[in-house]
Each structure stands twice: as structure tokens, then as C-alpha cells.
Amino acid sequence: MEKxxxxxQKMEAHRDLCFELLRIYLGLGLLAKGIFFISQTEFLSRLMMEAGEFQAMTTMVVHYVALAHITGGLMLVIGMGTRLxxxxxxxxLFGAVFFIHFKEGVFTTGQNLEFSALVLFLLILIxxxxxxxxxxxxSLEHKKAEVEV
Known part of the structure; x- marks a missing residue:
């Protein structure tokens, strides 16, 4: 109990670092999902065709989703342009929640809606x-501040 x-107490003193670990982990997950979408483009295309919302722009959206996950995930991992x-x-993720998985509902086998909504919520917090x-x-901001002083 003492440990x-x-x-x-240590975690309470460094709450911000817990949030940093969450950002890094989320970035790794998005990076992995982007790599999956690049290697399995037909999977993402099929999801979008089944949703019926973006059939005319499927190719463009598939490329944006994969690129956003890869670059955005990597940026989140290293903390570069985090808000961007x-x-x-x-x-x-908004599209995934409301256009792709919303029709499935909650408590499905894959729990895609719940997971996508969680990732969307975490991205908004970040x-x-x-x-x-x-x-x-x-790091760059503090180096810039040191140079100015």
C-alpha cells in the first residue's frame, strides 16, 4: 500500500506527463491505422461505399484519411505541431463516427463506434x-526563449 x-503522489505531481503519454500512444495508434489503410486501401474504400456518403469522392477521401493518420500520428508522437x-x-474521426459507424450502433462486436468516438474525444482534448x-x-519554444534572453 505504501508503494x-x-x-x-508521483503521478499527481506529474499529471501533465500522463497526458503526454496519452498523446504519444494515440499518435502511435493513428500511425499504425494509417499504415494499415495504405496497405489495405480496399478495406477503407469498402467501408466508405457501404456508408454511401462519399461514393463520388472515395479515392480522394481514402488518400486523405491514410495521409492524415500517418502524418498526424507521427506529429503527435514527436509533439510537432500538436494542435495542427x-x-x-x-x-x-468525425466522419468515422457519424457517417461510417453511427449506423452500426453501440455494443456491436467490433465496438467501432465507441472506439472511434473515444479517439475523437481524445483528439479534441489534445x-x-x-x-x-x-x-x-x-523544446523548440524553450530554445527560442533562451536565445532571446
Whole structure:
């Protein structure tokens, strides 16, 4: 119990680092999903065709989704342009939640709606919060401040 209390105190003292780990993990997940979409473009195309919303623009949207996941995920991992990276992802996840998975409903086998909604929520939080101490943005900003002083 003593070790648990010490861990809790340490985590409370460094809450921002927990959020940083969440940003990095989410970035890795989006990067992996982007690589999956590049290697399995027919899967994403089929999802969009079944949704029926973007049939005319399927090829363009498939490329945007894959590119946004890969570049945005990588940017989230290293913390470069964190708000921009989240902003690139938000329309993709909004579309996934409301146009692709909403028709499936909740409590399905794959739980795609719930998971996509969670990722959308986390991206909105990251967009609001921005980057933290474990980011390239933070490092560059502090180096710039040191040079100016």
C-alpha cells in the first residue's frame, strides 16, 4: 500500500506527463491505422461505399484519411505541431463516427463506434491542451526563449 501511495503522489505531481503519454500512444495508434489503410486501401474504400456518403469522392477521401493518420500520428508522437496534427485528424474521426459507424450502433462486436468516438474525444482534448513538456514544440519554444534572453 505504501508503494501505491508513493506512485499516486508521483503521478499527481506529474499529471501533465500522463497526458503526454496519452498523446504519444494515440499518435502511435493513428500511425499504425494509417499504415494499415495504405496497405489495405480496399478495406477503407469498402467501408466508405457501404456508408454511401462519399461514393463520388472515395479515392480522394481514402488518400486523405491514410495521409492524415500517418502524418498526424507521427506529429503527435514527436509533439510537432500538436494542435495542427489533432486538427487534421478531427474531421476524419468525425466522419468515422457519424457517417461510417453511427449506423452500426453501440455494443456491436467490433465496438467501432465507441472506439472511434473515444479517439475523437481524445483528439479534441489534445487540440485544446496542445503539446506538453515531452514534445518537439516545447523544446523548440524553450530554445527560442533562451536565445532571446
Amino acid at each position: 501505491w501511495n508513493a506512485l499516486v 496534427a489533432a486538427a487534421m485528424q478531427i474531421p476524419v 487540440f485544446i491542451y496542445g503539446s506538453g513538456r515531452w514534445s518537439l514544440d516545447y
